[in-house]
Amino acid sequence: xxxxxxxxxxxxxxxxxxxxxxxxxxxxxxxxxxxxxxxxxxxxxxxxxxxxxxxxxxxxxxxxxxxxxxxxxxxxxxxxxxxxxxxxxxxxxxxxxxxxxxxxxxxxxxxxxxxxxxxxxxxxxxxxxxxxxxxxxxxxxxxxxxxxxxxxxxxxxxxxxxxxxxxxxxxxxxxxxxxxxxxxxxxxxxxxxxxxxxxxxxxxxxxxxxxxxxxxxxxxxxxxxxxxxxxxxxxxxxxxxxxxxxxxxxxxxxxxxxxxxxxxxxxxxxxxxxxxxxxxxxxxxxxxxxxxxxxxxxxxxxxxxxxxxxxxxxxxxxxxxxxxxxxxxxxxxxxxxxxxxxxxxxxxxxxxxxxxxxxxxxxxxxxxxxxxxxxxxxxxxxxxxxxxxxxxxxxxxxxxxxxxxxxxxxxxxxxxxxxxxxxxxxxxxxxxxxxxxxxxxxxxxxxxxxxxxxxxxxxxxxxxxxx
Numbered sequence: 532x533x534x535x536x537x538x539x540x541x542x543x544x545x546x547x548x549x550x551x552x553x554x555x556x557x558x559x560x561x562x563x564x565x566x567x568x569x570x571x572x573x574x575x576x577x578x579x580x581x582x583x584x585x586x587x588x589x590x591x592x593x594x595x596x597x598x599x600x601x602x603x604x605x606x607x608x609x610x611x612x613x614x615x616x617x618x619x620x621x622x623x624x625x626x627x628x629x630x631x632x633x634x635x636x637x638x639x640x641x642x643x644x645x646x647x648x649x650x651x652x653x654x655x656x657x658x659x660x661x662x663x664x665x666x667x668x669x670x671x672x673x674x675x676x677x678x679x680x681x682x683x684x685x686x687x688x689x690x691x692x693x694x695x696x697x698x699x700x701x702x703x704x705x706x707x708x709x710x711x712x713x714x715x716x717x718x719x720x721x722x723x724x725x726x727x728x729x730x731x732x733x734x735x736x737x738x739x740x741x742x743x744x745x746x747x748x749x750x751x752x753x754x755x756x757x758x759x760x761x762x763x764x765x766x767x768x769x770x771x772x773x774x775x776x777x778x779x780x781x782x783x784x785x786x787x788x789x790x791x792x793x794x795x796x797x798x799x800x801x802x803x804x805x806x807x808x809x810x811x812x813x814x815x816x817x818x819x820x821x822x823x824x825x826x827x828x829x830x831x832x833x834x835x836x837x838x839x840x841x842x843x844x845x846x847x848x849x850x851x852x853x854x855x856x857x858x859x860x861x862x863x864x865x866x867x868x869x870x871x872x873x874x875x876x877x878x879x880x881x882x883x884x885x886x887x888x889x890x891x892x893x894x895x896x897x898x899x900x901x902x903x904x905x906x907x908x909x910x911x912x913x914x915x916x917x918x919x920x921x922x923x924x925x926x927x928x929x930x931x932x933x934x935x936x937x938x939x940x941x942x943x944x945x946x947x948x949x950x951x952x953x954x955x956x957x958x959x960x961x962x963x964x965x966x967x968x969x970x971x972x973x974x975x976x977x978x979x980x981x982x983x984x985x986x987x988x989x990x991x992x993x994x995x996x997x998x
Contacts, residue, residue: 560577560578561577561578561663561664562660562661562663563577563631563637563661563662564659565635565659567631568628568630569588569589569629570627570628571590571599571622571626571628572625574589575589576589577663578606579606579664579666580665582665583606583665584665585606585667586604586606586665586666587603587605587609588603588663588669589602589604590602590622590625590627591604593612593712593715593717594714594715594716596717598621598622599622599623599625600615600616600621600622600718601615601617601627601629601648602614602615602718603663603669603683605796605810607794607815608810608815611817612718613667613692614669614683614686614688614690615688615718616683617639617647617648618688618720620647622642622647623641624642626641627640627641628644635659635671636649636650636651636671637650637669637671637681650671650681651681652671652681660672666684666692666693667683667692669683670682684696687708687709687710688710688712688718689710689711689718689798690709690796690797691709691798692796693768693787693788695785696783697709697726697735697783697784697785698729698733698781698783698784699729699782699783700781701774701780702780702781707783708724708726708727709724709725709726709797709798710723711723712800712801713801715801722739722740722801722803723737723739723744723801723825724737724738725737725738725799726738727783728746729774729782730903731749731903731904731907731908731946732749732751732906732908733772733782733784734750734755734756734902734903735747735755735784737799737805737825738825739803739826743834744803744825744833745827745831745832745833746902746954747823748899749900749934749946750772750784751933751937751962752934752935752936753765753937754770755770756899756960757956757960758821759958759959766789767788767792767795768786768788768795769786769787769789770784770786771784771786771787772784793809793810793811793812795807795808795809795810795820796808796817802824803824803825803826804822804823804824804825805822805823805824805825806820806821806822806823807819807820807821829844829847829851830843830844830851830956833954834954835871835954836851836852836871836874836955837852837871837872837873837874837875837953838875838951838952838953839854839855839874839875839876839877839952839955840852840855840871840955841854841895841955841956842955842956842957843957844958845957852871854875855875855966856893856968856972857877857878857969857972858875858877859878860873861873861874874951878972879968879971879972881926881969882970883926884926888923888926889969889970891967891972891973892919892922892931892967892968893965893968893972894963894964895964895965895966896963897961897962897963898956898960898962898963899954899956899957899958900932900946900955900962901948901952901954901955902953903946903948905950906947906948906949906950908934908944908945908946908947909947910934910935910943910944911944913943914943915945917945918932918933918944918945919931919965922947922965925947925949927949928947928948928949929948929950929966929967930947930964930966931945931946931947931948931965932945932946932962932963932964933946933963936961952964952966
């Protein structure tokens with residue numbers, strides 16, 4: 532009996548040794564090595580490593596659709612898909628397979644083993660691993676190297692996560708932007724986009740097709756000027772804009788999450804709403820921290836009150852629109868019909884030329900600054916008084932503001948408008964706009980004709996009475 536037992540034990544040990552020497556085909560929990568794959572029919576997934584397994588990569592069908600897609604979703608909320616590989620080319624059934632091939636490329640194959648999508652990049656097959664990181668980023672890289680040959684963060688869908696970027700990669704002549712789904716059941720690119728506009732000062736713009744629907748206001752060194760609520764969560768999710776120097780290789784916006792902060796995402800959904808959502812673990816739901824709608828009927832709608840119009844969200848009885856000081860409706864009859872697109876016209880002409888001027892500046896306090904697309908920006912200007920002098924000496928300059936408020940108040944840098952002022956609204960902001968007006972608007976008949984800094988004592992919270 533003892534001999535027989537020993538023989539059986541030896542055979543079991545030999546069998547275990549043989550099994551251990553067989554090639555391993557199943558993927559590790561968070562990565563694929565060359566030759567490994569995920570199959571939809573088997574329900575294969577990758578789950579991000581690093582602690583919480585926050586993200587899952589796998590196949591899914593959105594909403595009521597039966598079509599299949601390869602995507603990445605939050606593990607705590609598997610209907611919350613943040614990235615889709617084959618947005619335009621859904622699979623008809625569960626025969627799909629994701630392969631990490633010998634060329635170090637992720638390839639999505641259909642049931643006939645035709646390529647539906649791939650992570651192709653130029654640079655050769657040196658990469659050895661495809662891995663889903665705890666950040667949600669799917670990367671192709673050499674072993675544990677942080678030099679990624681390809682990453683999903685460079686190909687956003689409708690969602691921005693901590694560590695992702697929007698903006699322009701100048702050296703690659705590419706742009707990173709969010710594009711909404713077509714519908715709740717269809718992740719193909721929809722009608723709404725969110726981009727970082729980089730002319731003037733950087734600001735985020737929500738587009739409906741090719742029409743501006745909403746803008747955040749320009750970056751002021753801390754937040755986007757028109758999104759004051761961002762200051763309430765900036766300690767958990769610090770915002771940053773890079774590339775404001777002359778030799779930058781990219782101009783981008785992104786944010787990070789401090790350790791221990793709840794899960795968060797910024798999404799542009801198929802209804803045209805851009806919002807920041809935060810995961811509330813105790814109730815298992817996403818809570819909105821910031822919401823802007825492309826089809827908003829109040830002051831969020833782009834250029835609602837026309838050029839030199841000023842929108843007041845607390846003036847619903849007058850449909851929110853008025854004119855800035857020193858201006859009146861260009862077409863009073865249109866305004867009576869609540870048609871504001873024509874904007875406002877100046878009441879008294881400016882006097883500037885030959886190196887002299889009688890113009891002065893009126894402070895329009897606490898506003899979301901106008902669109903800076905055609906504005907001139909000089910970040911080297913040290914003080915607001917210097918900015919005022921530059922604007923006053925330029926007869927084409929119609930208004931100015933501080934470009935950077937870090938350190939408190941209207942601090943430094945200079946943005947100057949030489950074209951129509953558009954999309955100005957009142958908010959609980961720390962920034963003011965300084966508007967150039969004729970001396971007659973101040974009731975002073977004998978002002979000096981020498982350019983000089985404006986007086987900041989002349990201010991108003993709401994436009995002067997319309998004539």
